[in-house]
Amino acid sequence: MTGAEKRRTARISQILDAAALCFVEMGFHRAGMAKIAARAKMSPGHIYHYFESKEAIIAAIVDRESAKAAERFAELDAVDSNELASVMTERAIQSIEEKTDILQSALNMEMLAECQRNPEIACIIQRHDKYIRDQLTHLIGNKIGLDLAEARTDMMMVQFSGLANRLLRNPDMDLSSMIALMRQTMQSILTPDTIGDHV
Amino acid sequence: MTGAEKRRTARISQILDAAALCFVEMGFHRAGMAKIAARAKMSPGHIYHYFESKEAIIAAIVDRESAKAAERFAELDAVDSNELASVMTERAIQSIEEKTDILQSALNMEMLAECQRNPEIACIIQRHDKYIRDQLTHLIGNKIGLDLAEARTDMMMVQFSGLANRLLRNPDMDLSSMIALMRQTMQSILTPDTIGDHV
DNA sequence: TTGATTTTAGAATGAACGTTCTATTTGTTG
DNA sequence: CAACAAATAGAACGTTCATTCTAAAATCAA
Numbered sequence: 001m002t003g004a005e006k007r008r009t010a011r012i013s014q015i016l017d018a019a020a021l022c023f024v025e026m027g028f029h030r031a032g033m034a035k036i037a038a039r040a041k042m043s044p045g046h047i048y049h050y051f052e053s054k055e056a057i058i059a060a061i062v063d064r065e066s067a068k069a070a071e072r073f074a075e076l077d078a079v080d081s082n083e084l085a086s087v088m089t090e091r092a093i094q095s096i097e098e099k100t101d102i103l104q105s106a107l108n109m110e111m112l113a114e115c116q117r118n119p120e121i122a123c124i125i126q127r128h129d130k131y132i133r134d135q136l137t138h139l140i141g142n143k144i145g146l147d148l149a150e151a152r153t154d155m156m157m158v159q160f161s162g163l164a165n166r167l168l169r170n171p172d173m174d175l176s177s178m179i180a181l182m183r184q185t186m187q188s189i190l191t192p193d194t195i196g197d198h199v
Numbered sequence: 200m201t202g203a204e205k206r207r208t209a210r211i212s213q214i215l216d217a218a219a220l221c222f223v224e225m226g227f228h229r230a231g232m233a234k235i236a237a238r239a240k241m242s243p244g245h246i247y248h249y250f251e252s253k254e255a256i257i258a259a260i261v262d263r264e265s266a267k268a269a270e271r272f273a274e275l276d277a278v279d280s281n282e283l284a285s286v287m288t289e290r291a292i293q294s295i296e297e298k299t300d301i302l303q304s305a306l307n308m309e310m311l312a313e314c315q316r317n318p319e320i321a322c323i324i325q326r327h328d329k330y331i332r333d334q335l336t337h338l339i340g341n342k343i344g345l346d347l348a349e350a351r352t353d354m355m356m357v358q359f360s361g362l363a364n365r366l367l368r369n370p371d372m373d374l375s376s377m378i379a380l381m382r383q384t385m386q387s388i389l390t391p392d393t394i395g396d397h398v
Numbered sequence: 399t400t401g402a403t404t405t406t407a408g409a410a411t412g413a414a415c416g417t418t419c420t421a422t423t424t425g426t427t428g
Numbered sequence: 429c430a431a432c433a434a435a436t437a438g439a440a441c442g443t444t445c446a447t448t449c450t451a452a453a454a455t456c457a458a
């Protein structure tokens with residue numbers, strides 16, 4: 001990578017990092033380019049050498065955040081088949097405990113709200129969602145070897161997003177009982193004969 | 200109710216209805232007062248005779264939409280105890296099938312995004328969430344008479360919000376299999392001995 | 399009907415915002 | 429080092445937006 005290319009990717013990271021912070025704090029449409037630029041330590045005008053518009057920055061953020069989530073699922077492919085079910089369960093619990101994921105949740109809601117009126121954003125989100133779903137279905141069906149892998153995947157994904165949603169609506173909720181609930185539900189989803197054959 | 204009072208409440212409804220439509224289509228912060236006023240068939244300035252600011256309109260919308268959701272749960276109090284479990288299940292499925300709830304989802308996401316930076320909105324949402332949760336816990340614990348009512352309530356609420364979330368992320372999803380999944384999960388939640396005693 | 403009060407319209411205001419433009423600095427290359 | 433290209437700053441522009449202000453229309457009371 002040449003010096004120019006290095007600088008370019010560094011600047012783009014600066015912009016995306018700054019934008020992500022601003023978006024979490026103020027939302028996509030109240031975060032101004034001036035604020036983003038100040039945080040990225042460059043002039044507003046300079047941002048336009050790397051991004052065509054503010055919309056392009058939003059799209060890039062959505063893509064990056066979705067890709068992050070997808071990557072974490074992809075890591076599970078390397079886990080041993082016998083341990084996979086318990087590793088997935090622990091990962092799920094871990095994501096509840098980590099405070100950092102609340103920031104992620106903030107962006108998630110912003111993204112979901114946005115994808116209902118911005119087709120480009122909707123497309124990005126759907127692409128990553130499909131990737132995660134395919135990945136999980138493969139893990140559950142082929143590696144763990146359970147039947148009805150798609151139904152189990154959907155249950156799991158409902159569980160994940162539902163939990164994030166509830167933590168936003170009720171931030172004072174008792175985390176430990178939520179974790180117990182999540183552990184049990186995950187085990188139930190990843191156990192044979194739990195799901196009826198009428199699905 | 201005097202003529203003046205009638206007119207007043209009519210105008211307020213006009214404004215809230217118009218605002219709700221605008222907010223669904225463009226989001227809280229891109230929907231301009233001019234658009235809302237045009238849709239409510241009055242001048243922008245006139246809106247300020249009924250609402251102190253745009254923020255106040257947002258708060259009123261959040262309150263109204265949350266109250267609508269809470270009301271639908273309150274209706275279940277009148278249902279016969281023996282039928283309650285199946286009525287709740289059918290209600291859940293119905294809410295998946297109704298296309299109108301997608302509009303509701305749009306507003307929900309907007310509201311959840313907003314409540315992360317607007318404490319007043321957060322307060323409104325938390326109040327209604329607590330009301331719904333208490334209501335459900337009462338129904339499950341006292342009317343149906345199941346143990347571990349709080350845990351079952353939380354599972355149910357996770358399920359609900361999770362499903363709405365997933366339908367946004369993957370609008371082409373097969374509804375009938377989702378409904379089958381929901382029916383089974385609801386039955387599982389509302390059946391004794393489903394939940395382990397370590398919760 | 400007349401006077402008073404409320405309701406309504408619509409233009410005016412001032413701030414904020416996304417974007418563009420011009421100029422300056424920095425870095426690279428022959 | 430000189431000359432050119434890329435990077436960067438920051439002011440300027442045009443627009444949009446929430447809000448305010450002024451005045452007209454409508455309603456009501458007596």
